[in-house]
Amino acid sequence: MGHLRILSPSEQVAEHLKGELLRGRWMHSIPGVPSLAAEMGVNRKTVDAALRQLDSEGVLIPQGAGRKRLIGFLPEGRSPSPLTLGILLYEMSDKRIDYIVEIQHMLMEAGHVPVFSSKSLVDLSLDVKRVSRLVENTYADAWIVCAGSRSILDWFACQDFPTFTLFGGSLDRRFAGAGPNKKPAYRECVNALIELGHRRIVLLAKSQRRKPIPGESEQTFLEALEEGGIEVGEFHLPDWDDRKESLLSCLDSLFKVTPPTALIIQEATVFTAVQQFLANRGLKVPADVSLICSDPDPNFTWCEPTIAHIAWRSRPIVRRIIRWADKISRGKKDLVKSFANAEFIEGGSVGVAKD
Numbered sequence: 001m002g003h004l005r006i007l008s009p010s011e012q013v014a015e016h017l018k019g020e021l022l023r024g025r026w027m028h029s030i031p032g033v034p035s036l037a038a039e040m041g042v043n044r045k046t047v048d049a050a051l052r053q054l055d056s057e058g059v060l061i062p063q064g065a066g067r068k069r070l071i072g073f074l075p076e077g078r079s080p081s082p083l084t085l086g087i088l089l090y091e092m093s094d095k096r097i098d099y100i101v102e103i104q105h106m107l108m109e110a111g112h113v114p115v116f117s118s119k120s121l122v123d124l125s126l127d128v129k130r131v132s133r134l135v136e137n138t139y140a141d142a143w144i145v146c147a148g149s150r151s152i153l154d155w156f157a158c159q160d161f162p163t164f165t166l167f168g169g170s171l172d173r174r175f176a177g178a179g180p181n182k183k184p185a186y187r188e189c190v191n192a193l194i195e196l197g198h199r200r201i202v203l204l205a206k207s208q209r210r211k212p213i214p215g216e217s218e219q220t221f222l223e224a225l226e227e228g229g230i231e232v233g234e235f236h237l238p239d240w241d242d243r244k245e246s247l248l249s250c251l252d253s254l255f256k257v258t259p260p261t262a263l264i265i266q267e268a269t270v271f272t273a274v275q276q277f278l279a280n281r282g283l284k285v286p287a288d289v290s291l292i293c294s295d296p297d298p299n300f301t302w303c304e305p306t307i308a309h310i311a312w313r314s315r316p317i318v319r320r321i322i323r324w325a326d327k328i329s330r331g332k333k334d335l336v337k338s339f340a341n342a343e344f345i346e347g348g349s350v351g352v353a354k355d
Contacts, residue, residue: 013050021331083141085140085325087100088146095116103318110322117138128152132155142325143161143163145168174335176334178321181340182220184341184343189264189310194228194230196350196353199230201230202260202263203221203265206266206270235260244273251277261353262292267293290350292349296310308346308347309345310344312341312342313340313341
């Protein structure tokens with residue numbers, strides 16, 4: 001018979017914490033010394049010693065003074081635990097988009113609890129301090145951030161919880177993420193417009209896609225113009241601040257003197273607003289102006305002429321989010337990026353450039 005070994009108080013605490021971790025009580029980080037000491041009714045020095053033991057075993061990963069320890073290695077047998085997943089939308093109206101609805105339903109079917117934040121990035125003016133207060137006051141084990149700006153993602157990268165970027169941070173290796181690869185489709189639609197004689201081609205892009213520098217798709221748009229012999233300027237990628245009033249002011253300015261002959265418009269909601277603007281001015285599509293939307297929309301099937309747009313399948317992106325949630329619910333790290341191919345769909349909203 002082997003010798004009976006009596007565990008010290010700190011070793012007993014370490015074993016207790018390890019058991020809680022295996023049961024999936026904490027998903028990505030563990031509470032600090034004061035919180036654990038109060039919960040277990042032991043002194044802080046004992047808890048601190050237990051945590052340092054788990055650090056040395058590789059179970060926890062210290063992050064420095066004042067920051068929660070991350071959960072490191074755990075046995076493969078750890079069972080998945082339901083997650084509360086915060087979803088931070090770019091605009092609150094995005095709740096109605098089909099793939100956002102599908103993400104919500106599939107997360108629920110997987111046993112998780114998706115929670116939409118009370119305000120969107122636009123509601124918060126893309127302000128990092130306001131976003132941080134919202135997130136800190138919303139209970140969630142992990143976050144899905146839709147179309148986050150670089151400064152917003154920089155803040156999320158400094159937090160102790162997992163974050164998934166949807167339509168943002170495509171080259172950012174700090175996060176898992178997914179979205180369509182639109183670069184080839186942008187190049188194709190610009191080339192198609194140039195072949196039809198268009199030179200005054202404008203891309204109406206949201207501010208987070210233009211600032212502080214143009215995103216990958218927007219840069220591809222500008223490069224395609226230059227390759228087509230068009231001298232690029234602010235006219236082709238105009239500035240506006242994502243509000244209706246700002247959009248209308250931008251359009252008024254564009255059509256005041258030398259109007260564009262073709263508009264590529266990001267997001268179906270903005271596309272609809274542009275259609276109404278043109279109709280109010282008595283401008284016809286595509287006789288006066290050609291239109292292309294950078295996203296698909298179910299309403300396009302009802303339009304005549306048919307709408308030229310960039311299409312991509314959302315199902316692979318939805319499934320990627322579900323796989324990410326499953327992995328982190330098992331205590332695994334997941335920073336994989338996944339991209340869906342996009343294609344340019346020709347339509348009756350594009351025609352020969354008006355002289």
